[in-house]
Amino acid sequence: MTRKQRDSTDTGAAPTSDAAGAVGVEAGEGTETLPTAKTPRPQVPDGAHPGRFRQRVAVVIPAKDEARRIAATVRSARAIPNVDLVLVVDDGSEDSTQHVAREAGAVVVRHSHNRGKAAAMETGAAVVAMRDVPGRPERLLLFIDADLADTAVNTAPLVPPVLEGVADMAIAHIPPQVGAGGHGFVVGAARRAIAGMTGWTPTQPLSGMRCMTREAFEAATPLARGWGVEVGLTIDLLRQGYVAVEIPCELRHRPSGKDFKGQLHRAAQYRDVQLAISARRVRRTVDVVRPHHPAP
Numbered sequence: 001m002t003r004k005q006r007d008s009t010d011t012g013a014a015p016t017s018d019a020a021g022a023v024g025v026e027a028g029e030g031t032e033t034l035p036t037a038k039t040p041r042p043q044v045p046d047g048a049h050p051g052r053f054r055q056r057v058a059v060v061i062p063a064k065d066e067a068r069r070i071a072a073t074v075r076s077a078r079a080i081p082n083v084d085l086v087l088v089v090d091d092g093s094e095d096s097t098q099h100v101a102r103e104a105g106a107v108v109v110r111h112s113h114n115r116g117k118a119a120a121m122e123t124g125a126a127v128v129a130m131r132d133v134p135g136r137p138e139r140l141l142l143f144i145d146a147d148l149a150d151t152a153v154n155t156a157p158l159v160p161p162v163l164e165g166v167a168d169m170a171i172a173h174i175p176p177q178v179g180a181g182g183h184g185f186v187v188g189a190a191r192r193a194i195a196g197m198t199g200w201t202p203t204q205p206l207s208g209m210r211c212m213t214r215e216a217f218e219a220a221t222p223l224a225r226g227w228g229v230e231v232g233l234t235i236d237l238l239r240q241g242y243v244a245v246e247i248p249c250e251l252r253h254r255p256s257g258k259d260f261k262g263q264l265h266r267a268a269q270y271r272d273v274q275l276a277i278s279a280r281r282v283r284r285t286v287d288v289v290r291p292h293h294p295a296p
Helices: 003-007 070-077 097-103 117-131 149-163 185-198 214-219 226-239 260-289
Strands: 049-053 057-063 083-091 107-111 140-143 169-173 210-212 244-248
Touching: 057 070, 057 097, 057 117, 057 149, 070 083, 070 097, 070 149, 083 097, 083 117, 097 107, 107 117, 117 140, 117 214, 117 226, 140 149, 140 214, 149 169, 149 210, 149 244, 169 226, 185 226, 185 260, 210 214, 214 226, 226 244, 226 260
Parallel strands: 057 083, 057 140, 083 107, 169 244
Antiparallel strands: 140 210, 169 210
16 A cells, blocks of 8 residues: 555554564454555665575664663574664663673664663664665664563564565564553553554554664654654654554563652653654644645
């Protein structure tokens, strides 16, 4: 389905892919059939296998004070098929995150002070672009959390839907996490906002594990700040006609607990999500009321 075709529909829903293991999304009175991703997929021969084509993937890991888990995350990410670059963006850590990540085999870049996840993602994408080889397809971008440890390799199912042109962005749908202290308030607010503005109701709107094309990533920049980055990314891409799917992934990370620190985290998360949502509602209102003058 082309962008024009998507714009002519009322649902704006993401596709359903049983073959890829995607989470089904109901659209209108039935289930939408698989469209084609908006981003074209250029292919070039793989020198090691004449006649075959290989698309490379870069794993980008924003990290802040993750020295205890980052080595396992990096080693696990390096085992993902088609990954030839694991990049850790140390976002102003006060521990040895950068050194541990480098020793584990990652390329490491560092912010001198904490700038937030969105800035780390943008830095990572820029560094990957600088390392892309002229004449070859741009690497797909696989963003993962630094605390996945040995389960990072289980983000591998996010790659095929993007690699095969089924979607422009694949989002991890992860199982319930032991010790999670939230009650779904922030998730529910994010889900309703995305559904209201795009027609798609994601299961896990705050999931940070995402594989996407460079074109899709750049179409969503500048990213929403703070914890609103995922919500803003989803809304911005779906509004422009890009295709997203959710894919089940067996991942384990460190959830925020029920203690005071966990409550502060969820309060900050709610604030940032609401800011991202409000900014996009204002932007849509401006687009609607802006007068359209005919070209001279």
